[in-house]
Amino acid sequence: MSKHRAANMRMKCREKTLRCRHVNELPPSIRNISAGRACQTCPRMHAAGVQRPSDLPWSRRKLVPRQHVFHQGDDQRYVYIVKSGFVRLCSLLSNGKSQIIGFKSPGDFVTLEYSSKHRFNAQAFAAIELRSVLTAAFYAAASSDPQFFLNLYKVVCEDLSRVHDLIVTITKHDAEGSMAAFLLDIDARASARNGNGDFVSLPMLRGDIAGYLGLTNETVSRIFTNFKKRRLLEVRGRHGIRLIDRRALRAIPGQIASDRISPAMESPQLFSPAN
């Protein structure tokens, strides 16, 4: 029990830091943090109009490192697309823990949940650029264009598949297996963009990987060290990795039945807002 309290305190402090670096005091509860006061670094945007998807009035928005796109509990007013940089989705629990739900890379929608309020935080890893449009306008436009809406539907379905895969990764592998699967996924996605064999950017922190896979910082770190020693991968700085022996990495976890299509490989460019 005491260990739990200690862990809670540590997580609270961590979340406070990650949340918004201009908020200095520790609020009374996580819930108040997440639903309550405005974040100084997060000015609101304004956009309007109902049009066909291709003509939607996308606004630009730049975020500084660690700035939030939105907070858990906020009204869901905008739909966002990542133009550059990476975003982390994170669900806060009332006991102070937090679960990383996913990472979004350029071209991805940050949120396609259909509910009145956001169910998780979205936060920039580094300086990023977004396009945004009013949710109402977005869905109105989608409704008027069945083909676009169908594509949207597909994207959500693929998100769903990916989360299913994540559950399998977490529950059916040991920590090493989860890490191997995660790194191969990251590598595959990056290779699809930049070609093969090069260093891959790992924009998130060790703790983010841990939160995503249901592990701890320490375990993630240990496994990185282990993989380095076994010459399975190379690490450059804090955010660069290069897989050396993909075959060996693939052999670590019991793989998913090969007739399952990996959703990571077929993320369709649904829609690219002007510039």
Place this chain on the structure above:
Amino acid sequence: MSKHRAANMRMKCREKTLRCRHVNELPPSIRNISAGRACQTCPRMHAAGVQRPSDLPWSRRKLVPRQHVFHQGDDQRYVYIVKSGFVRLCSLLSNGKSQIIGFKSPGDFVTLEYSSKHRFNAQAFAAIELRSVLTAAFYAAASSDPQFFLNLYKVVCEDLSRVHDLIVTITKHDAEGSMAAFLLDIDARASARNGNGDFVSLPMLRGDIAGYLGLTNETVSRIFTNFKKRRLLEVRGRHGIRLIDRRALRAIPGQIASDRISPAMESPQLFSPAN
């Protein structure tokens, strides 16, 4: 390593049994099981026509206990709605393990994944009744009715939220906490249908609960025993439970931040095919 092989064999045998009780030989690999030969107990259905959602030509279908609605790897030709009974969604891995992805109860769509092939098995717990319609017809009709399509979209988004919650349940709680959360969820869903305070049907096996929560049979069983001893719940037969002390159960896991809306409570009756 040897323990892994042993586990694989056990799981293979189990999956074989659960899969189709008329298939007697153990096929060379899981993949061949799942994508390959036809299942004797699963005759194909036929339906056709493209119409508005309300007029879709839903076919009826009855399944015997343990019959599969479809198999992982099959072409995705039909959309199903459960009319009575319960269905279990299960993803097979090539290492012989299997992950329970979810349970579907009356009124739910069995599959709304949008891909050419099914990514998991769907299997009846007991005798069940379904309605089905050709996938192509279903989505054609949905495209012609924006409001219906939007509702469909919402349902998928809620599925997504529920899976997110499942991940949180699995990774952020210990076994006891996961079980408590699971039982409370089942109880809440059943209470919404039948009213409160009564015995709730738990149609799945212990092993299904274990597979869903990333635990083992033994752990689930131990926790049931533990909860009984602490007078938190009552068990009748194999498939009946009644929660006695919900407050105590809720206190076991660190709860999800209360500004998160529980998706289990707001499953909308999207569409009810004519009897």
Place this chain on the structure above:
DNA sequence: CGTTATCTTGAGACCAGTCAATGATTGTGG
């Protein structure tokens, strides 16, 4: 009513979490 499958219970091993200390990197202000 015998057979099979499922559930329960116990003992032991091991993986990953926890706590704690140090090293590396990043960021800030003088």
Place this chain on the structure above:
DNA sequence: CCACAATCATTGACTGGTCTCAAGATAACG
């Protein structure tokens, strides 16, 4: 530009919860 502080990463020792293996009890089924 450098010194300092804060954050992040790494490593080690220890603990504990969950899996594994194995055996017996109970329930389902033909």
